[in-house]
Amino acid sequence: MRLQFVLAEVLQGLRRNATMVVSVILVTFVSLTFVGAAALLQMQVTKLKGDWYDLVEVSVFLCPEGSAVPTCADGEAGDEQVAAIEDVIDTELGDIVATTYFETKEEAFEAFEARYPDGYQGTQLTVDDMQASFRLQLADPEQYQVVDDVLTGRDGIEVVEDQRAAFEPLFVALNRASIVAVGLAGVMLLAAALLITTTIRLSAVSRRRETGIMRLVGASSLFVQLPFMLEGAIAALVGAVLAVVGLWLAVQYLVADWLARSVDWVDYVSTTDVLTIAPLLLAVAVALAGVSSAVTLYRSSRV
Amino acid sequence: MIRFENVSKVYARGARPALDDVSVDVERGEFVFLVGASGSGKSTFLRLVLREERPTGGRVYVAGRDLTRLSSWRVPALRRGIGMVFQDFRLLPNKSVYENVAFALQVIGRPRHVIRTTVPEVLEWVGLDGKEKRRPHELSGGEQQRVAIARAFVNRPQILLADEPTGNLDPTTSLGIMRLLDRINRTGTTVVMATHDDEIVNEMRRRVVELSTGHVVRDEADAVYGRREEILPAVGPVAVLDAPGRDVPVRRITVRPEPGDVAAERASEEAAEHLTEDIEREPVSEPLEERSSAMSGAARATEEA
Numbered sequence: 001m002r003l004q005f006v007l008a009e010v011l012q013g014l015r016r017n018a019t020m021v022v023s024v025i026l027v028t029f030v031s032l033t034f035v036g037a038a039a040l041l042q043m044q045v046t047k048l049k050g051d052w053y054d055l056v057e058v059s060v061f062l063c064p065e066g067s068a069v070p071t072c073a074d075g076e077a078g079d080e081q082v083a084a085i086e087d088v089i090d091t092e093l094g095d096i097v098a099t100t101y102f103e104t105k106e107e108a109f110e111a112f113e114a115r116y117p118d119g120y121q122g123t124q125l126t127v128d129d130m131q132a133s134f135r136l137q138l139a140d141p142e143q144y145q146v147v148d149d150v151l152t153g154r155d156g157i158e159v160v161e162d163q164r165a166a167f168e169p170l171f172v173a174l175n176r177a178s179i180v181a182v183g184l185a186g187v188m189l190l191a192a193a194l195l196i197t198t199t200i201r202l203s204a205v206s207r208r209r210e211t212g213i214m215r216l217v218g219a220s221s222l223f224v225q226l227p228f229m230l231e232g233a234i235a236a237l238v239g240a241v242l243a244v245v246g247l248w249l250a251v252q253y254l255v256a257d258w259l260a261r262s263v264d265w266v267d268y269v270s271t272t273d274v275l276t277i278a279p280l281l282l283a284v285a286v287a288l289a290g291v292s293s294a295v296t297l298y299r300s301s302r303v
Numbered sequence: 304m305i306r307f308e309n310v311s312k313v314y315a316r317g318a319r320p321a322l323d324d325v326s327v328d329v330e331r332g333e334f335v336f337l338v339g340a341s342g343s344g345k346s347t348f349l350r351l352v353l354r355e356e357r358p359t360g361g362r363v364y365v366a367g368r369d370l371t372r373l374s375s376w377r378v379p380a381l382r383r384g385i386g387m388v389f390q391d392f393r394l395l396p397n398k399s400v401y402e403n404v405a406f407a408l409q410v411i412g413r414p415r416h417v418i419r420t421t422v423p424e425v426l427e428w429v430g431l432d433g434k435e436k437r438r439p440h441e442l443s444g445g446e447q448q449r450v451a452i453a454r455a456f457v458n459r460p461q462i463l464l465a466d467e468p469t470g471n472l473d474p475t476t477s478l479g480i481m482r483l484l485d486r487i488n489r490t491g492t493t494v495v496m497a498t499h500d501d502e503i504v505n506e507m508r509r510r511v512v513e514l515s516t517g518h519v520v521r522d523e524a525d526a527v528y529g530r531r532e533e534i535l536p537a538v539g540p541v542a543v544l545d546a547p548g549r550d551v552p553v554r555r556i557t558v559r560p561e562p563g564d565v566a567a568e569r570a571s572e573e574a575a576e577h578l579t580e581d582i583e584r585e586p587v588s589e590p591l592e593e594r595s596s597a598m599s600g601a602a603r604a605t606e607e608a
Contacts, residue, residue: 002412005409005410209393209395210395210406212393213393213395213406213407213410213454214410215379215382216353216382216387217382217383217407217410217411217454217455217458218378218379218380218381218382218383218384218385218411218458219379219410219411220376220379221375221376221379223410223411223412224410
């Protein structure tokens with residue numbers, strides 16, 4: 001009985017404030033789409049890092065003949081220097097480095113020839129143009145800086161290179177995109193909160209007569225306020241559902257059907273990920289509506 | 304039932320108190336008229352009973368509850384035991400007569416089968432059977448006030464408060480409303496009515512509490528309205544309509560009663576007689592009848608005393 005009555009009141013309120021309700025739905029939809037997009041971007045970044053960081057290594061290039069770098073003053077790195085470097089890696093970086101592999105000039109040339117059988121940009125290179133190097137696989141790729149600090153400046157080492165650096169611009173771009181999305185989401189969420197507040201207030205004003213009588217005959221405050229709170233919550237929830245549907249469609253048609261086919265060597269976010277963040281979006285919507293209505297009703301309607 | 308102990312109410316700091324050291328004791332089942340000029344504190348008195356306001360000083364007891372200490376979450380329970388009727392009826396224009404009365408029960412969570420039996424019963428009792436589906440604007444003023452009374456009474460409150468219930472009605476229609484309030488009082492419900500209507504007060508001969516600038520200046524049993532020129536000096540010895548917010552008193556014009564009210568009055572009398580017969584036959588089958596018979600017991604006790 002009570003539930004039915006409250007639902008009837010809610011429906012009536014939604015119908016009476018249709019335009020406001022629609023605007024709440026749209027604003028929540030847009031803001032939560034941004035929240036969801038930011039979350040998906042972060043998931044994509046994590047996925048890429050997980051996949052790529054396992055493949056990449058830190059390359060410690062040894063001095064070749066005729067390098068201008070000060071640590072290479074002695075010319076090409078000799079066996080002694082190589083042994084010293086290996087010793088440093090074992091003793092000082094034992095915890096960080098998972099595997100060490102020494103690539104000779106010859107191996108480097110083989111790998112080069114395999115990759116560029118017709119020569120690189122028209123020049124023919126020889127074994128002596130190649131550099132010997134240590135390839136270090138790190139237990140934790142984030143520890144690159146430590147490796148760099150320990151090895152750079154040692155005799156026989158020309159340069160320490162983190163292959164991750166190649167991906168950095170991409171990750172920076174993705175991270176900035178998520179920051180922008182989060183920023184826009186913040187602005188839109190604020191707008192949504194204000195709109196919900198206004199909608200509830202409007203609804204309360206248009207039903208002042210009813211609520212006055214409800215109080216008079218002894219309806220509890222919760223019972224008087226519940227329809228308004230539910231109105232805000234329902235509008236926000238519909239917006240959240242629309243956002244989930246929108247993100248799902250975007251991932252399905254933009255990522256899974258199009259991007260994944262044209263650039264297929266990357267592991268993309270999937271519609272499953274959208275469903276993973278769906279509860280988060282719904283929770284944000286409910287919290288948004290809850291906070292807005294609590295604030296409004298606390299201020300406007302006391303017994 | 305209602306006890307005011309040295310109650311004061313000041314709305315704004317520095318303003319003249321709306322009520323100043325008022326002590327009044329209303330017994331269970333009493334019918335009390337509150338009279339006094341506009342601004343004498345009648346409405347404040349009623350608002351304090353409903354706990355729409357808290358007193359600035361003193362104590363207010365209603366149905367055994369100390370309202371000055373009542374926490375706000377208990378206020379709804381208090382109000383369920385009090386019915387309230389206004390001069391401007393305060394009906395919901397987009398709901399039918401039936402829905403208006405049912406609304407009062409729905410919002411306090413009464414089960415549907417209870418509503419389905421109680422509402423037609425009370426509508427018949429106030430003389431509105433057959434008009435359940437009408438909207439308030441399709442009814443005469445007297446009928447609208449009957450709907451409002453039905454709504455106030457449908458939950459069988461122990462106390463009925465009425466703030467100028469006849470203020471918008473012509474004398475004949477007012478008389479019908481007064482008969483109804485009297486009937487409600489005879490079921491054992493305590494009735495407190497604020498009014499300017501001297502004819503009604505004089506005719507009913509009930510207890511009169513007169514307020515003037517927030518003080519009780521008279522409290523008499525079986526009393527009359529008093530000298531109009533003293534109570535309402537600005538108006539003189541002519542009856543007025545007291546519309547809240549309107550400072551200029553308007554002369555009351557006698558109009559012919561609307562046919563709807565006369566019919567309603569007749570139907571209501573019949574329903575009441577019918578009900579009385581039921582009571583005699585079968586004293587405790589319905590809640591309303593229970594109250595009626597309990598009341599007659601109380602009335603007898605009063606007579607004996």
